Amino acid sequence: MHLFLNARGGVAYEGDNRHAWYDATHQSVLVLSPLSLKLQQLPLDASLDPMTAATATFSPPSDLKTLYDFNEPEASGDHRDAVQQRNQTPIILLQLSVDSQFLAIQRSDIEVQVLDRGTRASYWVLCKSKAGNRILHGGIIWNTHSLKATSSQDLFLVTKLGLEHHRVSSKRRSCALHRTVGLYVHEFWYAASHGVLLVSSGSRANEVVSFLLHGTNAEKLPELVFSTSVSKQDLHLVTLYGDLYVVYSDTRSTKLLLYLVGRAKVTCVRSLNVMLPPGTALEYSVVDNLLVCHSMEFNVSMFFDIKCDRSISDPFSAPLPISSRPPGQKHDGAVPSFTRWRFHAPNLVQRSYSAKGSEQVEIRKLQLNLKEICKTCEHHREILPFLLRRGDHEAAKLLILMLVRGYIVEHQASISSIVQLLNTVQTVCGSEQRNNHIEKSKTAGSVLDKDTSSGKETAGYSAETVKLHARNARGFLVIQQTEFYRHVWSDILQDAKVVHRCDLSVYIVEYIKNLRENKVPVENITNVALAECFIAAGEPNKLYQFLHYHVLADSVELAELMIRNGETYPALMQVGLDMYFRLREICSLVRTLLDIGQTERAIEIAWRNMGLTSCDASVLPGVAFFDSLVRSVTSPGQTRSPLQVTQMLGNLLLFLKVWDPAALQRSITTSPSTLAICATAPFPDNLISPSSRIKLRAAFGFTAE
Numbered sequence: 001m002h003l004f005l006n007a008r009g010g011v012a013y014e015g016d017n018r019h020a021w022y023d024a025t026h027q028s029v030l031v032l033s034p035l036s037l038k039l040q041q042l043p044l045d046a047s048l049d050p051m052t053a054a055t056a057t058f059s060p061p062s063d064l065k066t067l068y069d070f071n072e073p074e075a076s077g078d079h080r081d082a083v084q085q086r087n088q089t090p091i092i093l094l095q096l097s098v099d100s101q102f103l104a105i106q107r108s109d110i111e112v113q114v115l116d117r118g119t120r121a122s123y124w125v126l127c128k129s130k131a132g133n134r135i136l137h138g139g140i141i142w143n144t145h146s147l148k149a150t151s152s153q154d155l156f157l158v159t160k161l162g163l164e165h166h167r168v169s170s171k172r173r174s175c176a177l178h179r180t181v182g183l184y185v186h187e188f189w190y191a192a193s194h195g196v197l198l199v200s201s202g203s204r205a206n207e208v209v210s211f212l213l214h215g216t217n218a219e220k221l222p223e224l225v226f227s228t229s230v231s232k233q234d235l236h237l238v239t240l241y242g243d244l245y246v247v248y249s250d251t252r253s254t255k256l257l258l259y260l261v262g263r264a265k266v267t268c269v270r271s272l273n274v275m276l277p278p279g280t281a282l283e284y285s286v287v288d289n290l291l292v293c294h295s296m297e298f299n300v301s302m303f304f305d306i307k308c309d310r311s312i313s314d315p316f317s318a319p320l321p322i323s324s325r326p327p328g329q330k331h332d333g334a335v336p337s338f339t340r341w342r343f344h345a346p347n348l349v350q351r352s353y354s355a356k357g358s359e360q361v362e363i364r365k366l367q368l369n370l371k372e373i374c375k376t377c378e379h380h381r382e383i384l385p386f387l388l389r390r391g392d393h394e395a396a397k398l399l400i401l402m403l404v405r406g407y408i409v410e411h412q413a414s415i416s417s418i419v420q421l422l423n424t425v426q427t428v429c430g431s432e433q434r435n436n437h438i439e440k441s442k443t444a445g446s447v448l449d450k451d452t453s454s455g456k457e458t459a460g461y462s463a464e465t466v467k468l469h470a471r472n473a474r475g476f477l478v479i480q481q482t483e484f485y486r487h488v489w490s491d492i493l494q495d496a497k498v499v500h501r502c503d504l505s506v507y508i509v510e511y512i513k514n515l516r517e518n519k520v521p522v523e524n525i526t527n528v529a530l531a532e533c534f535i536a537a538g539e540p541n542k543l544y545q546f547l548h549y550h551v552l553a554d555s556v557e558l559a560e561l562m563i564r565n566g567e568t569y570p571a572l573m574q575v576g577l578d579m580y581f582r583l584r585e586i587c588s589l590v591r592t593l594l595d596i597g598q599t600e601r602a603i604e605i606a607w608r609n610m611g612l613t614s615c616d617a618s619v620l621p622g623v624a625f626f627d628s629l630v631r632s633v634t635s636p637g638q639t640r641s642p643l644q645v646t647q648m649l650g651n652l653l654l655f656l657k658v659w660d661p662a663a664l665q666r667s668i669t670t671s672p673s674t675l676a677i678c679a680t681a682p683f684p685d686n687l688i689s690p691s692s693r694i695k696l697r698a699a700f701g702f703t704a705e
Helices: 083-088 370-376 383-388 393-409 415-425 430-434 481-493 496-502 504-517 524-536 540-548 556-564 570-582 586-595 599-608 622-634 642-659 674-678 690-700
Strands: 003-014 019-023 028-032 038-043 065-069 093-096 102-106 111-116 122-126 135-143 152-159 162-169 174-182 187-191 196-201 207-212 219-225 235-240 243-249 255-261 266-273 283-287 290-295 300-304 339-344 348-355 358-368
Touching: 003 028, 003 038, 019 093, 028 093, 093 135, 102 135, 102 152, 111 152, 122 174, 135 187, 152 196, 187 235, 196 235, 219 266, 235 283, 235 290, 283 339, 283 358, 370 383, 370 393, 383 393, 383 415, 393 415, 393 481, 393 496, 415 504, 481 496, 481 504, 481 524, 496 504, 496 524, 504 524, 524 540, 524 556, 540 570, 556 570, 556 586, 570 586, 586 599, 586 622, 599 622, 599 642, 622 642, 622 674, 642 690
Parallel strands: none
Antiparallel strands: 003 358, 019 028, 028 038, 038 065, 093 102, 102 111, 111 122, 135 152, 152 162, 162 174, 187 196, 196 207, 207 219, 235 243, 243 255, 255 266, 283 290, 290 300, 339 348, 348 358
């Protein structure tokens, strides 16, 4: 299953004896109980957040927000506001204003009541009293004429004879008609995310007129004219990658036409193939910027990515049913039989079922199962760009890098194909880094101006979404070199046979070339990966050549790698020491020399760099020098005369008196020094002449034998 229903951010409530309305502006459900007469708001998580919940949990009733209590008296003394009369008046539609200050209650097809939640003032609005005029189903739209917080909101009534624009003001305590737009309306469509309204008009209902409801007045946008009449099911408004599109379903064919809505023009940008018989009824969702088409008749869903190559018009994957549970989660007990599926913008699914004689309603979020998509679409030529555009950042990156690893290890792709692969996956460009074009807290641009947003955008590149996950100028996730190392290079290097078989170093070299061609600095971890590859493949000579010609830049990480492999390849030990010296990593250099028993050289370098705060007795105490010296003179194969050992200990003593004099001090003459207490190597009594032994033991703080 490529799509599943997630309970995270969803709600469930009893449908019997309750009035409920979906509020697209606030992504919530407004529920009114006829018994308590309290209006409550059930918040929904309709964001494109890809995180999945481990268990199916819904908002408990105790957490619901009460918006309005109709039992309390209202400010006006109008007899129609009496509780008894109000109970008898049916509510057709209830909508909350953008700033949540007002409620619009449609009482009939010509009458709307507006309530101020703060003052409980009530206003009544009647649509224009012309023959045949009435408010269309769902034709109450709230909007705002300013991005700044104001005391007034705009209320639009969509009627058979046009638009009626009312301005509701708490400051002026009024609800006044502001403007009317006259035209005969057959059907209408509204996108709360962009404040765009479409109405079908004309004698044949084939003219679609667009309005932008933000601003002082409703702004007319370019029209769309079709050859045949347009019904409610023929058009749908969706937001994809921050832009608003009109989806037109031609019932005579299997095509979907996508029109990009802009202020200057409305343009047909894509033609998509629906792999279902002509005339199949479709519902639509937007999941992670993908256009999802649902067929309840065939119980399947399919999705399109409009950013794919224009030559691709088929669904990205085969039509499949929607899974009712998140991946890996099993149902606890019997699964209810759901009926009456409804799809709310952008990615919410409402379902009903009967339980204990009452109707239960649940609304859940529709999400992508990227892992399953990757399995079935692994060989799709757009699979990598598709994953790079997804909002589930961590899962998408892991799947991308898994595919790259598979191409290298399992398919042993040719150099040319790997170069093409790396060009796709290497999404960082040096010029973008310099010009700060990598998007970290930047929303995607829209064909409509930024002030057209109602503040409830659902685009996948919102500021919150990309704050921690950078994207490049093309909207691709930026895969860091550390991520490449962790999930591709290092993973392959765990198996030496694979390293030999796939010639991994060639791929890493191509990766480095790709970085340099894009003017991206090669990070230390990538150089380390190439060096590890040469070592794992048993090809130190190639590594020497790369180091000799400075193909691999000096770094502490690279020097540490050389040191670690110095026992297997002795030349690498000296390469690592020289690298430490060039990097002025004196402390690491001295410590390494002590570890390999080159105590005299370590003392010499420490003498020359005595003033460095990064390399003193607090970092390298005197006992480290003593232990190193003793291990070197007592190690098998080392033959030292008593005179040589005495001289070496004398030179060490002279050095320690300056380097770490506190290590040689005793609290009392009979107690051992700090050095003697902490030393892991015993004093080399058998290598020193008796005449010098007593003096040296006492000088280093060891007690008498």
